[in-house]
Amino acid sequence: MGETAARSLRADAERSVRAILEAAERVLAQEPGASMEQIAAAAGVARTTIHRRFANRQALIDALASSAARQLAQAIDDGRPDTAPPLVAMHRITANVLQVKSAWAFALGLPADPGSEAAALHQDIARSCTAVLKRAQDAGLIDQAADLDWVRRVYYALIGETLHGNAGGADPDTLAARIIDTLLHGAGPRA
Amino acid sequence: MGETAARSLRADAERSVRAILEAAERVLAQEPGASMEQIAAAAGVARTTIHRRFANRQALIDALASSAARQLAQAIDDGRPDTAPPLVAMHRITANVLQVKSAWAFALGLPADPGSEAAALHQDIARSCTAVLKRAQDAGLIDQAADLDWVRRVYYALIGETLHGNAGGADPDTLAARIIDTLLHGAGPRA
DNA sequence: ATTATCTGCATCAGCTATGTTGCATTTAGA
DNA sequence: TCTAAATGCAACATAGCTGATGCAGATAAT
Numbered sequence: 001m002g003e004t005a006a007r008s009l010r011a012d013a014e015r016s017v018r019a020i021l022e023a024a025e026r027v028l029a030q031e032p033g034a035s036m037e038q039i040a041a042a043a044g045v046a047r048t049t050i051h052r053r054f055a056n057r058q059a060l061i062d063a064l065a066s067s068a069a070r071q072l073a074q075a076i077d078d079g080r081p082d083t084a085p086p087l088v089a090m091h092r093i094t095a096n097v098l099q100v101k102s103a104w105a106f107a108l109g110l111p112a113d114p115g116s117e118a119a120a121l122h123q124d125i126a127r128s129c130t131a132v133l134k135r136a137q138d139a140g141l142i143d144q145a146a147d148l149d150w151v152r153r154v155y156y157a158l159i160g161e162t163l164h165g166n167a168g169g170a171d172p173d174t175l176a177a178r179i180i181d182t183l184l185h186g187a188g189p190r191a
Numbered sequence: 192m193g194e195t196a197a198r199s200l201r202a203d204a205e206r207s208v209r210a211i212l213e214a215a216e217r218v219l220a221q222e223p224g225a226s227m228e229q230i231a232a233a234a235g236v237a238r239t240t241i242h243r244r245f246a247n248r249q250a251l252i253d254a255l256a257s258s259a260a261r262q263l264a265q266a267i268d269d270g271r272p273d274t275a276p277p278l279v280a281m282h283r284i285t286a287n288v289l290q291v292k293s294a295w296a297f298a299l300g301l302p303a304d305p306g307s308e309a310a311a312l313h314q315d316i317a318r319s320c321t322a323v324l325k326r327a328q329d330a331g332l333i334d335q336a337a338d339l340d341w342v343r344r345v346y347y348a349l350i351g352e353t354l355h356g357n358a359g360g361a362d363p364d365t366l367a368a369r370i371i372d373t374l375l376h377g378a379g380p381r382a
Numbered sequence: 383a384t385t386a387t388c389t390g391c392a393t394c395a396g397c398t399a400t401g402t403t404g405c406a407t408t409t410a411g412a
Numbered sequence: 413t414c415t416a417a418a419t420g421c422a423a424c425a426t427a428g429c430t431g432a433t434g435c436a437g438a439t440a441a442t
Binding site: 010 | 428429430431432433439440441
């Protein structure tokens with residue numbers, strides 16, 4: 001069960017942990033090699049406080065990755081991937097994911113080492129994603145001969161590219177619409 | 192004129208520089224924070240030799256980025272983006288780029304700071320790329336209403352995703368064909 | 383109100399990477 | 413062959429990060 005051994009921290013301590021994780025995301029996104037000192041400063045906390053909650057740098061990174069992965073999994077579940085009509089689910093999920101990924105870009109870009117909670121979550125997520133695509137394929141939205149694994153990877157890539165260019169300002173629904181349109185139809189001329 | 196002030200190094204020195212750059216790519220691709228010592232070892236060279244040719248770590252990274260960007264630009268030019276028929280140019284360019292990017296993944300993924308040679312080259316590349324897409328659009332391969340900047344970014348993303356999953360084994364032409372097909376038609380059912 | 387927890391601050395030891403220098407040796411080039 | 417360039421090696425100084433500790437003051441929880 002990893003590092004989630006937190007046995008009922010005091011309320012202020014829990015606030016500190018959250019502040020540290022959010023600061024770590026902010027700081028490391030700009031400079032992946034940033035020091036604990038910089039993270040502490042951004043969190044409004046002394047460096048020693050970080051060391052009290054996280055044994056070492058790696059433990060902090062792991063916790064960050066887990067936390068972000070949990071939020072991502074939640075964002076997907078909120079889109080009802082198993083029950084909503086495929087197109088609706090895809091749109092909702094995409095919009096949700098865009099928001100979570102834009103807030104936790106660094107943490108979610110981390111290479112999750114096998115066995116970690118984050119890795120397990122990312123596998124679950126990939127499964128959910130493939131399931132939705134399968135439903136879309138059965139509904140005739142995706143070509144029967146298409147390689148769903150490639151389609152899923154293209155979908156991931158479109159999300160990633162959307163986040164790159166966008167400074168976080170544009171409407172998630174508009175962006176999601178473009179992603180799905182591109183995924184299904186590409187850039188070629190419409191019939 | 193940046194760091195290319197190299198005034199006729201001796202032949203063996205030039206070999207060393209190349210070995211260092213190639214080793215840096217190899218090592219840093221696996222561990223972006225790797226030490227100069229590790230790079231030197233991988234290059235079969237003493238650490239001090241690296242410091243003789245590159246003032247500091249940043250200078251080495253900059254040189255690496257420039258070198259890789261030059262090769263990428265060359266790979267695109269080799270595809271005759273201005274003269275070959277659009278589809279042919281796109282295919283050739285894609286196959287060439289796949290090979291160069293797979294060999295210099297780290298260097299080309301580096302955030303080129305404005306003003307650097309690498310940044311200028313990447314702008315040239317983006318221009319060439321957009322030009323080819325424009326020709327494809329005029330030829331009716333791409334929808335008239337399409338946003339070419341988005342199309343170009345999607346194209347980049349497809350290349351990036353292709354390189355991720357592929358361990359460098361598959362045939363570049365096959366991969367290029369899938370990229371262009373996906374870019375133009377997406378995953379939807381064929382007419 | 384009392385207690386257990388949390389935090390900031392100061393401090394310390396240890397480690398590692400960086401960048402430089404001097405010298406002896408090898409190697410390319412004329 | 414002769415010279416200038418290039419390299420390896422050893423050593424050194426510096427700087428920055430990490431992780432740990434002790435203590436005094438602030439804060440939550442009962």
